[in-house]
Amino acid sequence: MDFLGDWLLLIIGVAVVGLLGVAGLVSGRTRARRRGREGTAAPGATDTVAPPEADTDTVRPPEPAVSPETGEGPGAAAPTLERPEGTASRLVRLRQRLSRSQGGLGRGLLALLSRDRLDEDTWEDIEDTLLTADIGVAPTQELVERLRTRLRVEGNEGTTPREVLREELVALVDPTMDRRLSISGADGKPGVVLVVGVNGAGKTTTVGKIARILVAEDRRALLGAADTFRAAAVEQLATWGERVGVPVVRGPEGSDPASVAFEAVRRGVDESMDVVLVDTAGRLQNKAGLMDELGKVKRVIEKQAPVTEVLLVLDATTGQNGMVQARVFSEVVDVSGIVLTKLDGSAKGGIVVAVQRELGVPVKLVGLGEGPDDLAPFDAGAFVDALLG
Template identity: 80%
Template sequence: MALEWILLIVGIAVVGLLVLVGLLRSGRGDKVDTPTVQPTQAPGTDLLEPPESVTEPEPSAPTLERPEGRESRLVRLRQRLSGSQGALGRGLLALLSRDRLDSDTWEDIEDTLLTADIGVAPTQELVDRLRSRLRVEGGEAPDPRTVLREELLTLLNPEADRRLAVSGADGQPGIVLVVGVNGAGKTTTVGKIARILVAEDRTVLLGAADTFRAAAVEQLATWGDRVGVEVVRGPEGTDPASVAFDAVKQGIDAGVDTVLVDTAGRLQNKAGLMDELGKVKRVIEKQAPVTEVLLVLDATTGQNGMVQARVFSEVVDVTGIVLTKLDGSAKGGIVVAVQRQLGVPVKLVGVGEGPDDLAPFDPEAFVDALLGG
């Protein structure tokens, strides 16, 4: 009977393709409207401008105040990074400071970047740029460290808007939807963001739309209790969209500043689950626009992170990335590729298990930390 199956699958595939390709071909003539999802270049500005009240006195600063000062956070971030990642920068610098850069050296540089999960294509791009710059500028080139820093920064696009849109327009609450694959650290991230917002004297409501995983709601509730934030929950197994809807509704009624919606982890290749996620967002938007969609990426993730970012962007239009578990030995280089291809900036980084170990992503500090400075 397996023959039947193979036949059938192929048959279907054939029909599918024939018909589709036919349509496609005919469609190309009369310009079928294909609303493809455009990667947003400046995601902070797509849905709404964060109103005046959110914008910080200093324009480059993210819209968040932290329980802990910005400086100390960055210092800690730098420390963490220098422990785990400094090796990359130092190794590269050692390589680049050699007198002659032969092909072996270039290969070593390439390898070092590859080991950081930066990915084959961005690595190639970076190495090529370094190469031509050093060749063109010859002896007068600024020291390799500066060149490398600049090139890494270019890849990270420091101009991208990395503010979190946590306020809505017209007095509506800002709605932050947190999405990601299983085990990336969504619930923890939601808890940490809630702490930051509370420390900033904003009123927050959490929506526990992870109705699938056992005890996920309780996990979020524990975070909420610690800072005295209410959690809107539904019984396990209910439609997450309804929980999200209720959360936003309550948030609007209570006039809170921000509603954070935690969702269940889902692998991006599960069409059904991705549809569910799309529904969550659509349903929320019946009441108020979602101001921020954060994709949580685990720093240990390899090249699959790119696929994750792309698929999640297609479904819910991701506006920012939270890179978690950066305090480990993983380098999180995949975000370079993600930002390069999709233009979605990293907005926050998780650098530890402590409740305040969430820092705004600062590309310069990130690169400086990479380079051990």
């Protein structure tokens, strides 16, 4: 009997568990149908999910920024060209930056000349100060003798040591030199400016900055990238030209520099340009072959139009080493003007006097920083005023 009772209890338990499972299943399906009805927008909708509206959820691929056929984007406007600074604002910056970098020389000289007693030791200190500034031996001796005469023999005669020093420094820098750029050609041909110098002096950058000066003066300019041995130089010059809308003539890397220069000047003549600026490869003064090649570039150019200006770019921070470069270049091409770069980074502003004496040609432009308009016409009075602070 006990055996039958156990079986009866087991059967009843299985039946109860089964009924509970069926009830749970039915309840779950009911809840699912209820949720489906609540999420349906309209009665009678099926379980199929409708695709999202195209104008809200569909992500369209972006239109190409630049068309491969035209090189322009949809509705793209022409790039805005930069408007370079004029000469007046450049001269203001010239005075400001020179006074910061070169003021030590003037202050040192004024301190010595303002002593109560100008004895021989003082004059030796003055001479050492000038030599340290890279003015050169001959100009230094000349300046010291002039100062001795005016301050020691003639007396001050109502003038201060600062006034005397300024007058003598201006005379030493020589304000009578013609510092204008020769950028006008004859017979309807463009002026041709050949820019030369060793690598690292800032030659290619100088060409780009001169182009900006010409654009500011409303002159039509063209650049010739004849430094064909450095692809970076060609690209750099192209970038300078693009920023102000100046065309650049270039050739394949490693091509003949003379042929590129020739083509640039030919195009300048054909398109009635005002000025053609030709950048050349940086030449080392101990490479006779390369220097001969520079002479060839000049000769080839002049088959199209005369070279009106040869600018030698020198790094002011190199000091007397720049004098060696200047001498060699002047033997190969007739240098007509000097561009001193990085003058704001050198405390040896006397290089202005030294290089002018060495070549007999004026410093026409000075570089005063890394900005695109940090190239200014050289002004003797502004330079000396900056020295004296």
